[in-house]
Each structure stands twice: as C-alpha cells, then as structure tokens.
Amino acid sequence: MTETTTRDRPLRADAERTVRTILEVAERVLGEDPTASLAQIAAAAGVARTTLHRRFASREALIDAMAVHAFRQVEEAIDVGRPETAPPLVALHQITANVIQVKSGWRYTVGQPQLRDPEAVAAHERIFTKGHLLLDRAQQAGLLRPDADLEWARRVYHALIEQAIQVQAETATDPDTLAAAVVDTLLNGLGPERS
Amino acid sequence: MTETTTRDRPLRADAERTVRTILEVAERVLGEDPTASLAQIAAAAGVARTTLHRRFASREALIDAMAVHAFRQVEEAIDVGRPETAPPLVALHQITANVIQVKSGWRYTVGQPQLRDPEAVAAHERIFTKGHLLLDRAQQAGLLRPDADLEWARRVYHALIEQAIQVQAETATDPDTLAAAVVDTLLNGLGPERS
DNA sequence: CTGAACTGCAACATCAACGTATCAGAGAAA
DNA sequence: TTTCTCTGATACGTTGATGTTGCAGTTCAG
Numbered sequence: 001m002t003e004t005t006t007r008d009r010p011l012r013a014d015a016e017r018t019v020r021t022i023l024e025v026a027e028r029v030l031g032e033d034p035t036a037s038l039a040q041i042a043a044a045a046g047v048a049r050t051t052l053h054r055r056f057a058s059r060e061a062l063i064d065a066m067a068v069h070a071f072r073q074v075e076e077a078i079d080v081g082r083p084e085t086a087p088p089l090v091a092l093h094q095i096t097a098n099v100i101q102v103k104s105g106w107r108y109t110v111g112q113p114q115l116r117d118p119e120a121v122a123a124h125e126r127i128f129t130k131g132h133l134l135l136d137r138a139q140q141a142g143l144l145r146p147d148a149d150l151e152w153a154r155r156v157y158h159a160l161i162e163q164a165i166q167v168q169a170e171t172a173t174d175p176d177t178l179a180a181a182v183v184d185t186l187l188n189g190l191g192p193e194r195s
Numbered sequence: 196m197t198e199t200t201t202r203d204r205p206l207r208a209d210a211e212r213t214v215r216t217i218l219e220v221a222e223r224v225l226g227e228d229p230t231a232s233l234a235q236i237a238a239a240a241g242v243a244r245t246t247l248h249r250r251f252a253s254r255e256a257l258i259d260a261m262a263v264h265a266f267r268q269v270e271e272a273i274d275v276g277r278p279e280t281a282p283p284l285v286a287l288h289q290i291t292a293n294v295i296q297v298k299s300g301w302r303y304t305v306g307q308p309q310l311r312d313p314e315a316v317a318a319h320e321r322i323f324t325k326g327h328l329l330l331d332r333a334q335q336a337g338l339l340r341p342d343a344d345l346e347w348a349r350r351v352y353h354a355l356i357e358q359a360i361q362v363q364a365e366t367a368t369d370p371d372t373l374a375a376a377v378v379d380t381l382l383n384g385l386g387p388e389r390s
Numbered sequence: 391c392t393g394a395a396c397t398g399c400a401a402c403a404t405c406a407a408c409g410t411a412t413c414a415g416a417g418a419a420a
Numbered sequence: 421t422t423t424c425t426c427t428g429a430t431a432c433g434t435t436g437a438t439g440t441t442g443c444a445g446t447t448c449a450g
Binding site: 034113142143144145146148152153155156158159160162163166167181185186187188189190191192193 | 229308337338339340341343347348350351353354355357358361362376380381382383384385386387388
C-alpha cells in the first residue's frame with residue numbers, strides 16, 4: 001500500500017503524534033549521522049520500521065516531509081515578529097531571536113541543499129521574500145546604508161544567523177543575546193567606532 | 196590486497212595522476228549528489244571501479260583523503276598571504292581572496308561535518324589557529340574593536356567567506372571583489388556611517 | 391460499545407553498493 | 421629492452437537498506 005502525502009481522511013490523533021515524533025527524531029538522528037538508516041530512525045523513535053514506512057513511503061518522502069514541517073515553523077517564527085508592521089529594529093531583533101530558536105531544532109533539515117517538495121520550495125521562497133522585505137524596510141528606515149546591496153545583506157544576515165545557531169548548539173546561549181550580537185554585527189561590523 | 200594509506204614505495208607518475216583525478220572528480224560528483232555511489236564517481240573519473248578501490252580501500256578512506264587534500268590546499272592559501280608578517284589589512288584581504296578561491300573548488304569536502312583522518316584534523320586545527328592569529332593581529336592593529344570577542348569574530352569571518360563562496364558559485368565574481376566585500380562587511384557592517 | 395484505524399511483529403523479496411580476486415595487456419621506469 | 425607497476429575487464433560473494441504483505445492485538449472515535 002503505497003502511501004502518498006495527500007490523504008482522503010485526516011489522521012487519527014495518535015497517528016498524528018507518531019508522525020510528529022518520527023519527524024523530530026529523524027531530525028536528531030540524521031543530524032548526528034546523515035547516513036543513518038530508516039531502521040535506526042524508527043528504533044530511535046520507538047516505532048516499528050514498518051510503521052515508519054506506513055507514514056513515509058520512502059526515505060526521500062520522509063526528508064521532504066521534514067523540510068515542509070521545518071520551513072513552516074521558520075515562517076511562523078518570522079510572522080510572529082510582525083516583519084511588515086513592527087519598527088524595523090524591533091522586528092529585526094525579534095525575528096532574529098525567533099528564527100535562531102526554531103532553526104536550532106532543525107539544523108539538519110534546514111541545512112539540506114536541495115528541496116524536492118514543491119510545498120517546501122514555496123515556503124522557502126516566502127521566507128526568502130520576507131527576509132528581503134524586512135531588510136528593505138530596515139534600509140528605508142536608515143538602519144542600512146542607502147547604497148547597500150540588499151542581496152548581499154540578506155546573505156550576510158543569513159550567515160550570521162547560522163553562526164548564532166552553531167554557538168547556541170555549543171554553548172546554549174540565550175537566543176536574545178545571540179540575536180543582539182547578530183544584529184549589532186550586521187549593522188556595525190566588528191571594526192572600531194568611526195569618528 | 197587491502198591498500199592502506201601508507202605505502203612502501205612511491206606511486207608511479209600515472210598512478211599519482213589517477214589519484215588526483217579521482218579526488219577532484221569525487222569532489223564535483225559528491226557536491227552534486229552526496230549519496231552518489233563509488234561506481235558513479237569512478238565512471239565520472241573515467242576509471243574502472245576496481246581502480247578506485249585499489250587506491251581507496253573504502254568510501255570513508257576516499258572522503259578522508261579528500262579532506263586531507265583540501266585542507267592542505269587551504270592551509271597553503273593562508274600561508275602565501277603571510278598572515279604573521281604582512282600588514283594586517285593586506286594579509287586579511289589577500290588571505291580572504293585566496294581562501295575563497297581554493298575553498299570554492301572543495302565545497303563538498305570542506306563542508307563535511309566530521310573529520311576522521313587525524314592528518315585532516317591536524318591541518319584543520321592549524322588553519323583554525325592561523326585564522327585566530329590573523330584576527331588577533333588585526334585587533335592589535337586597531338582594525339577590530341579592542342573589546343571584540345575574537346571567537347565570535349572568527350566565526351563571522353568564516354561565515355562571510357562561506358557566503359562569498361556561494362556568491363562565487365552562482366555569479367562567478369572576481370575573488371578580489373568578494374574579498375573586499377567580506378573584509379568591509381566584517382569591519383564596518385552594513386549600517387550607515389556613524390558620526 | 392463497536393467499528394475503524396492504528397501498531398507491532400514476523401517473514402519475505404529485491405537490489406544496489408560494496409569489497410575482493412584474478413588475469414591479460416598497456417605503459418612507465420631503469 | 422626488460423622488468424615492474426598500473427589499469428581495465430570480468431566475475432563472484434556478502435551485506436545492509438529498502439519496501440511489501442499479512443495478521444493479530446490495541447486503541448481511538450463516534
């Protein structure tokens with residue numbers, strides 16, 4: 001019985017939990033060893049291997065589902081920071097902290113190079129756009145140089161967040177502290193105060 | 196005949212080339228698909244699968260060899276920039292450009308999380324130290340804030356280089372231009388000039 | 391309560407990747 | 421030229437991952 005992503009009927013409550021558990025455990029296991037087998041993942045999740053196959057037709061399907069799940073959470077993390085309405089500096093800080101928080105829990109998935117699932121791709125694009133928009137507002141508010149390349153800015157911002165996530169993984173630092181460091185570095189760099 | 200890394204006699208010239216070709220092709224193929232089989236790699240390299248096995252006992256051995264090869268090149272790229280003697284700003288720019296150049300050709304290998312081969316680990320540590328040292332000199336020269344956290348600085352520097360590499364992969368920009376952007380962003384950030 | 395959904399277990403089939411061995415021929419190296 | 425190394429081709433055996441099926445027992449939902 002080949003199971004596809006779309007279902008005629010909604011999952012039962014316990015099955016829903018099983019799915020979520022598998023997704024979260026898979027993230028952890030694959031984060032430790034990207035070549036881990038589905039059997040290992042199933043065992044770590046405390047379910048039979050057949051159950052995993054029942055929910056996810058193949059390894060690819062599982063990873064795709066993880067991507068959708070993760071990117072939805074990231075998008076949510078951005079949205080609650082009101083990127084369009086909150087004062088740019090506030091939104092910048094808040095969103096940075098939120099994203100660091102969420103992405104820390106989905107390092108493997110988010111780090112995957114290629115997105116196969118169209119829904120994941122769509123979510124990723126929305127996230128991309130929202131980040132761009134946020135930086136655009138920051139620029140218009142004078143937080144970024146008027147002549148700054150927004151594409152480069154977005155990349156730098158992204159890279160700084162990645163670093164913050166690594167720091168968090170190693171030292172369990174408060175997300176707000178990290179967000180402050182990210183924003184400060186993004187805007188001011190590490191050079192001396194200029195007169 | 197299980198072949199180990201150490202050999203009694205040096206490789207013949209043509210065999211030496213074969214090894215290098217395999218390493219370089221493996222980087223490219225695995226970069227496109229990290230799950231590519233050894234057979235695919237061998238085919239792409241234009242050698243028989245048995246030849247690949249002759250030179251590299253296992254998949255792990257191959258990847259380890261790639262790591263050693265790549266990190267040696269990165270170290271070389273740093274060294275020619277005279278990180279200990281050249282004026283800090285010059286060294287910073289030069290080394291940044293060199294490293295971007297080299298790392299661009301070894302994205303997959305350098306991006307690998309865990310280093311098994313002790314030689315690769317050693318090289319990585321030396322690189323790590325040299326980067327730290329460079330930033331330390333930069334700080335003493337007043338390029339970085341006196342109170343800047345050098346560990347965070349190193350991370351940021353590293354992250355910016357990674358981004359530059361991605362830009363290069365997509366737009367084939369001149370390494371010097373990218374290095375300038377990296378150094379400028381590192382020191383000044385993207386915020387407006389402060390009075 | 392009762393049917394439907396869900397899970398674990400066991401068994402099975404397939405298959406690709408891996409690793410090894412052998413040998414004949416081509417090609418460096420001396 | 422002669423020796424030794426290297427390579428390609430072929431063939432084989434092993435193993436682990438993957439995917440499927442059937443069924444019996446459990447648990448949710450209405």
